[in-house]
Structure formats: structure tokens, C-alpha cells
Amino acid sequence: MTEPAIEIQPERARPFLQEVTERSGQILTACYQCKRCAAGCSVGDETGGFTPNLLIRAVVLGDRETALNNPLIWKCVSCYTCGTRCPNDIQTARITETLKKMAKEAGIEPLQPKVADFHDAFLHSGMRWGRVNEMAFMGMYEMKNALREVRESNYEAILEEIRTQAELGLSMFRLRRMHFGFLASKGRKEIKALYKKAKAKKAAPSAANI
Ligand code: SF4
Ligand code: SF4
Known part of the structure; x- marks a missing residue:
């Protein structure tokens, strides 16, 4: 398979690399492109040849467009397989x-809008209740999904989603895997405070942007 093209942008490489390093906590410059991560990536067949090592290369070379707009960032399932295989302990999931x-901050349209909706709904539920409540979370996800399809006049997709989710819900119900209650975590105030603190830290100017 031909590797996706990555552009070298020397003037942008340093600040971008610094920002990604600070925010992810990973030393990307330790990567020597051995591709052990690529060989074990759980979504390797789904990303059109865009492997974890290529993502790191795009960041190191300053190709911001490619790094922020590729299938891997939306399809990665955070399984950490790549991190356990990496000889330099680089956790690509982070x-x-x-x-x-x-x-998302740059307003780039996600390549996988459903994954973006799922991500938003998951975070919202976790922040509100201190844990993810399945019914609230799935309700919000489906609402976001349906609104997007309505905006695109994609009514067939809405019907298909209702059908597949109803089938899935029924099977889960039969297997007693559906949880209807709303359980709130005792520490949800602390979780909200942590979230606010993280947001405020992100809003503050970082050394990379000065
Ligand atoms: S396994 Fe680690 S060092 Fe090797 S290419 Fe992947 S990230 Fe780089
Ligand atoms: S954490 Fe993401 S990038 Fe790493 S192996 Fe799993 S799916 Fe692939």
C-alpha cells in the first residue's frame, strides 16, 4: 500500500510539535519509525494506510493539516496496543x-462525524453525572446524530439508524445488558471542578504559542 503523503513544513514544525508534546505528555521525537506500532494497530485495516508512526511523523515534520485531518485520529479506539509495543514507550492513543x-478547537469538520458525536455525548454524560449513564449518553448521541442527518436531508440514514439501534437495544435488553437507571457518582462535583480547571489551563497561553 502506498503511504499517505506528508508535507515537510520546517517553519511550523517546532511550535506544533511542542504543543502536541505538552498536551499529550508524549516524547514524539523519541520515535525512530520502527513501525512496531503500525504492525499491531487494532484499526490498521480501517485507516487507509494511515498508521500511528505516520501520525507521529506528520507532527514532527510540521504537517498540521494532515495531523489534524486523518482517519486514525477519529478511528483510534484507545486500546494502547501500539504503546505496549513501542520500544520508546510512546502512547499514540494520547x-x-x-x-x-x-x-475540534480549530473547527475542522470531523472525517467521522458519528465518532465526534459519540465523543461529545460521552464527555457530556461523564461530566454531568460523574460517570456515563447509558440511556442519557445514547439518547444524546442519537439526537446529535439525527440532527446532523436532518441538516443534510439524509432521512434514509435516520430510519436505518433507528432500525439498527432498535435491534441492538432489543438484543441487549434480552441479555439484561441494558441499564435504565441514572446513577450519579458521589465525586461528580470534583469531576466538574477538574474539567473546569483543565479548560482554564488550556485557555491560558502556553509557551508553545508565545
Ligand atoms: S513503535 Fe514507537 S518508535 Fe516505533 S514507530 Fe511506533 S511510535 Fe515510533
Ligand atoms: S491505541 Fe489507537 S493507534 Fe494505538 S493500536 Fe490502538 S487503535 Fe491503533
């Missing part, structure tokens, strides 16, 4: 999460 957030 890098994909960081780049996904940066793409």
Missing part, C-alpha cells in the same frame, strides 16, 4: 486524543 481535541 496523541490521537490530543489531535482530535485540537482539530
Whole structure:
């Protein structure tokens, strides 16, 4: 398979690399492109050849457009397989999460809108209740999904989603895997405070942007 093209942008490389390093906590410059991460990536067949080592290369070479706009950041399932295989202990899952957030902050249209909706609904539920309540979380996800499809006049997709989710819900119900209650975590105030603190820290000017 031909490798996706990555542009070298020397003038932008340093601040971008610094920002991704600070936000992800990963030393990207330790990567020597051995591709052990690529060989074990759980979503390797789904990303059109865009592997974890290529993501790191895009950041190191300053190709911001590619790093913020590729299938891997939206399809990564945070399984940490790549991190356990990496001889330099680079956890690409933290890098994909960081780049996904940066793409959202930059207003880049997600390549996988459903994944973006799922991500938003998951975070919202976790922040509100201190844990993810399945019914509230799935309700919000489906609402976001349906609104987007309505905006695109994609009514067939809405019907298909209702059908597949109803089938799935029924099977889960039969297997007693559906939880209807709303359980709030005792520490949800602390979780909200942590979230606010993290947001305030992100809003503050970082050394990379000065
Ligand atoms: S396994 Fe680690 S060092 Fe090797 S290419 Fe992947 S990130 Fe780089
Ligand atoms: S954490 Fe993401 S990038 Fe790493 S192996 Fe799993 S799916 Fe692939």
C-alpha cells in the first residue's frame, strides 16, 4: 500500500510539535519509525494506510493539516496496543486524543462525524453525572446524530439508524445488558471542578504559542 503523503513544513514544525508534546505528555521525537506500532494497530485495516508512526511523523515534520485531518485520529479506539509495543514507550492513543481535541478547537469538520458525536455525548454524560449513564449518553448521541442527518436531508440514514439501534437495544435488553437507571457518582462535583480547571489551563497561553 502506498503511504499517505506528508508535507515537510520546517517553519511550523517546532511550535506544533511542542504543543502536541505538552498536551499529550508524549516524547514524539523519541520515535525512530520502527513501525512496531503500525504492525499491531487494532484499526490498521480501517485507516487507509494511515498508521500511528505516520501520525507521529506528520507532527514532527510540521504537517498540521494532515495531523489534524486523518482517519486514525477519529478511528483510534484507545486500546494502547501500539504503546505496549513501542520500544520508546510512546502512547499514540494520547496523541490521537490530543489531535482530535485540537482539530475540534480549530473547527475542522470531523472525517467521522458519528465518532465526534459519540465523543461529545460521552464527555457530556461523564461530566454531568460523574460517570456515563447509558440511556442519557445514547439518547444524546442519537439526537446529535439525527440532527446532523436532518441538516443534510439524509432521512434514509435516520430510519436505518433507528432500525439498527432498535435491534441492538432489543438484543441487549434480552441479555439484561441494558441499564435504565441514572446513577450519579458521589465525586461528580470534583469531576466538574477538574474539567473546569483543565479548560482554564488550556485557555491560558502556553509557551508553545508565545
Ligand atoms: S513503535 Fe514507537 S518508535 Fe516505533 S514507530 Fe511506533 S511510535 Fe515510533
Ligand atoms: S491505541 Fe489507537 S493507534 Fe494505538 S493500536 Fe490502538 S487503535 Fe491503533
